[in-house]
Amino acid sequence: MKYKSVFDIIGPVMVGPSSSHTAGAARIGRVARMLLGGQPTRAEITFYGSFAKTYKGHGSDVATVAGILDFDTHDLRLKDSLRIAKDLGIEVVLRTSEQVTEHPNTSRICLSDGEKTVEVVGVSIGGGKIEIIEINGFDFQLAFHAPTLMVLHEDRFGMIAGVAEVLTRHRINVGHMEVSRRVRGAEALMAIETDAEISPQVLEEIRQIPHIMNVALISPA
Structure with missing residues (x-):
């Protein structure tokens, strides 16, 4: 450690x-x-x-x-x-x-x-x-020592790229990322640790991506 x-x-x-x-x-x-x-x-x-x-x-x-x-x-x-x-x-x-x-x-x-x-x-x-x-029920290994974006979405092609595109456009660097799913093709949960705080505007843009079900931002615990 x-x-x-x-x-x-x-x-x-x-x-x-x-x-x-x-x-x-x-x-x-x-x-x-x-x-x-x-x-x-x-x-x-x-x-x-x-x-x-x-x-x-x-x-x-x-x-x-x-x-x-x-x-x-x-x-x-x-x-x-x-x-x-x-x-x-x-x-x-x-x-x-x-x-x-x-x-x-x-x-x-x-x-x-x-x-x-x-x-x-x-x-x-x-x-x-x-x-x-x-x-x-989603398996992870997260410390929450940095701002962490939690994105619940349908498990389909292009979801990670869609979220990454929003973060890239706002010049937000990703420090760590995990994606977990229980059943292929059902729901998946994305966890993204970032180097900077994420604004409400960015969260709203991610929510507008098709097939996104829920978005939450977890501050360091």
Whole structure:
């Protein structure tokens, strides 16, 4: 693993006690919220492995809910997130699973706002860093450390080229890209990390491409 600065080695500014079990958990929750596009009315959280064994003592439960509430890792409201969520009318369901996962610090978060649902599987890899390995059944390996464009589209010829043409026209450089599909010829999900922020105008131009179903922009978590 490469580090950009000494602060990546020391760890993030955060409410304790653990960068893996607290800061990482909060960031997974925050990514799930951004993918939903706002505050949910229901949150189902399942912890696996080490998360499942120690989530209460290490605060992974309150941290995950804090992320879902869009609190940063250093927000002192983190420890009161379960109460705050209840006051806001958010139903929170916490579960643990004995299923063996590839990484011990794994959580599955399913959020719903009554109209939309998003399900995310994330792992906390240490130092507050995370990877998202599944989004609504699509397999990925995303860190969300740069602005990331998520494009749901029909799985057909020319979709990647169409999105790339818009980004090229606006001189937006792509740092990393993944495309995942569950079934050939059905739906596919494109994830594009960029070197610069993407304006609402660019998002709207991408939405106007034929066979695009949904577009979302995820800021660094």
